[in-house]
Amino acid sequence: MSSELAESYLKINPELVTDILCRFIRTEIRRAGFEQAVVGLSGGIDSSVVTFLCARALGPEHVLAVTMPYKTSSEATRRDSQAVIDQLGVRSIDVPITDQIDAYFAHVGDASQLRLANKCARERMTVLYDQSAAFHALVAGTSNKSELLLGYGTQFGDMASAVNPIGDLYKTQLHQLATHLEVPAAILSKAPTGDLWIGQTDEGELGFSYAEVDRVMVLLVDRRWRRAELLRAGFAAEFVDRVANMIRRNHYKRRMPVIAKLSQRTMDRDFRYARDWGT
Amino acid sequence: MSASPEHEILTPTGNDGTGALRVAMAQIAPVLGDVGRNLTLHLEQIEAARRQHADLIVFPELSLTGYFIRDMVPDLAISPAGPEVRQLIEAAGPMALVVGLVEESPRHRFYNAALWAEGGRVIHVHRKVYLPTYGLFDEQRYFAAGERFLAFDTARFGRVGILICEDFWHLSAATIMQAEEVDMLVCAANSPGRGVDGPKLRTAETYEQFAKTFALLLGATVVVVNRVGFEDGLCFWGGSMAVAPDGRVIVQAPMLDEALCAATFDPAELRRQRLITPLARDERLLLTIEELNRIRHERYE
Numbered sequence: 001m002s003s004e005l006a007e008s009y010l011k012i013n014p015e016l017v018t019d020i021l022c023r024f025i026r027t028e029i030r031r032a033g034f035e036q037a038v039v040g041l042s043g044g045i046d047s048s049v050v051t052f053l054c055a056r057a058l059g060p061e062h063v064l065a066v067t068m069p070y071k072t073s074s075e076a077t078r079r080d081s082q083a084v085i086d087q088l089g090v091r092s093i094d095v096p097i098t099d100q101i102d103a104y105f106a107h108v109g110d111a112s113q114l115r116l117a118n119k120c121a122r123e124r125m126t127v128l129y130d131q132s133a134a135f136h137a138l139v140a141g142t143s144n145k146s147e148l149l150l151g152y153g154t155q156f157g158d159m160a161s162a163v164n165p166i167g168d169l170y171k172t173q174l175h176q177l178a179t180h181l182e183v184p185a186a187i188l189s190k191a192p193t194g195d196l197w198i199g200q201t202d203e204g205e206l207g208f209s210y211a212e213v214d215r216v217m218v219l220l221v222d223r224r225w226r227r228a229e230l231l232r233a234g235f236a237a238e239f240v241d242r243v244a245n246m247i248r249r250n251h252y253k254r255r256m257p258v259i260a261k262l263s264q265r266t267m268d269r270d271f272r273y274a275r276d277w278g279t
Numbered sequence: 280m281s282a283s284p285e286h287e288i289l290t291p292t293g294n295d296g297t298g299a300l301r302v303a304m305a306q307i308a309p310v311l312g313d314v315g316r317n318l319t320l321h322l323e324q325i326e327a328a329r330r331q332h333a334d335l336i337v338f339p340e341l342s343l344t345g346y347f348i349r350d351m352v353p354d355l356a357i358s359p360a361g362p363e364v365r366q367l368i369e370a371a372g373p374m375a376l377v378v379g380l381v382e383e384s385p386r387h388r389f390y391n392a393a394l395w396a397e398g399g400r401v402i403h404v405h406r407k408v409y410l411p412t413y414g415l416f417d418e419q420r421y422f423a424a425g426e427r428f429l430a431f432d433t434a435r436f437g438r439v440g441i442l443i444c445e446d447f448w449h450l451s452a453a454t455i456m457q458a459e460e461v462d463m464l465v466c467a468a469n470s471p472g473r474g475v476d477g478p479k480l481r482t483a484e485t486y487e488q489f490a491k492t493f494a495l496l497l498g499a500t501v502v503v504v505n506r507v508g509f510e511d512g513l514c515f516w517g518g519s520m521a522v523a524p525d526g527r528v529i530v531q532a533p534m535l536d537e538a539l540c541a542a543t544f545d546p547a548e549l550r551r552q553r554l555i556t557p558l559a560r561d562e563r564l565l566l567t568i569e570e571l572n573r574i575r576h577e578r579y580e
Contacts, residue, residue: 274348
């Protein structure tokens with residue numbers, strides 16, 4: 001019952017969403033004085049959808065897809081990214097990041113998988129921002145709502161962007177959108193992965209599926225269900241608590257760095273202006 | 280400025296002496312926080328509406344400033360008696376005008392306001408009563424709340440009431456306007472779209488329901504003008520509409536696109552509808568007042 005209800009809340013009208021998001025991309029990029037977008041393309045569903053949306057909104061010639069493989073990146077990553085580039089006819093550039101990442105860790109010594117993954121994500125961010133300057137474009141973000149809520153992303157890494165068209169769509173909603181946009185079937189059917197290390201999958205690492213967690217989050221976050229109501233509806237207490245804790249614990253990633261208040265007006269607290277100020 | 284061809288666009292026929300009235304709904308995307316550029320945008324719309332002999336042009340809420348103005352509120356505030364409004368009135372000529380602004384009162388309170396001007400002067404200023412401060416809204420932080428719902432008499436549109444966006448979501452506002460016996464209810468809106476699971480945005484559906492319902496219950500023409508464009512990710516959906524007193528949508532502007540859309544309506548419809556369904560006539564206003572007074576005594580005294 002509650003599962004069906006949650007599913008119904010997760011349902012989107014993909015035509016309407018596509019229309020709004022394409023207008024959003026055009027408006028936000030142009031009001032900042034640009035015509036073009038740069039997307040870090042991994043061949044996953046999120047970055048593929050963003051590349052499709054940008055191509056539709058701006059024209060494929062105004063979109064630069066940047067692939068940034070590390071030496072452990074999978075063949076599927078390369079192949080699926082190329083399929084998107086070929087299908088859309090967007091511009092592309094391949095910038096391998098192996099040399100600079102390996103040079104860094106050769107200098108500081110070996111690190112954990114997590115540090116390596118975060119370092120790669122931040123390296124990719126610097127490449128994207130540099131390419132955005134070269135291409136006279138803005139960086140389009142590829143973090144979805146599931147990742148943003150769970151904090152399943154690297155702060156100042158893959159979470160960094162100028163405009164993010166998909167940040168209010170759960171992973172399961174992105175699937176609906178991707179199907180509508182005719183994203184290649186191989187991308188739709190593969191397990192979500194950050195390609196952080198060989199064989200890594202998001203759901204394996206998180207310990208739950210996006211389908212499961214999106215149902216909890218849409219009720220908890222969007223529909224304001226209380227914990228007791230979720231338990232009564234059949235969700236496991238341990239799961240609900242884990243998700244709620246992840247959302248809370250990672251909130252810092254979604255905010256500006258905290259500033260020590262001293263004056264009458266402080267950034268983001270009582271110095272309040274829209275980002276789109278004057279445009 | 281684009282206008283969708285599949286919707287009724289102003290045509291040069293104008294007011295043809297049959298008593299039909301033409302309302303131009305200026306579904307614009309104001310620049311955020313730039314009164315000067317918005318003034319130019321208004322003058323262009325007024326000129327286009329005038330060329331087509333519109334009798335009234337309605338702009339959305341905060342049309343001179345944009346919506347998410349936050350700390351800019353005091354910097355953007357103007358007086359209804361000031362040069363900006365004067366310029367618009369002069370440009371409108373014989374056409375009546377509804378425009379949205381930040382009004383600074385002589386006591387330095389800032390209101391989210393919409394004014395009606397005709398015949399060369401401002402004849403009414405409505406200060407938004409219901410300032411939404413929940414969800415994505417934060418209006419009470421920046422604005423003082425209006426304290427009245429007043430109707431006013433106009434030269435050609437009969438008795439008119441103005442509501443601003445959230446006012447339109449309060450049944451009491453519609454009830455008061457019914458008691459005020461308005462012939463036309465104008466709602467100037469800045470409605471951001473939410474809810475993408477259905478054929479239309481949920482917020483658009485709600486507005487349409489309210490507009491049709493209020494038209495029918497008040498036996499009045501209802502004109503809703505909503506803006507378009509984006510501000511900080513908020514999508515204003517447009518879909519401005521004119522609804523006849525029988526609840527029939529006369530014309531609806533396109534969703535999401537800028538448009539200058541005209542609705543022609545026949546004031547005789549008011550008479551016909553009020554004969555067929557005389558709801559406003561049959562209202563027992565004194566009973567309502569008595570009951571509300573009883574509740575006031577019980578709850579507050």
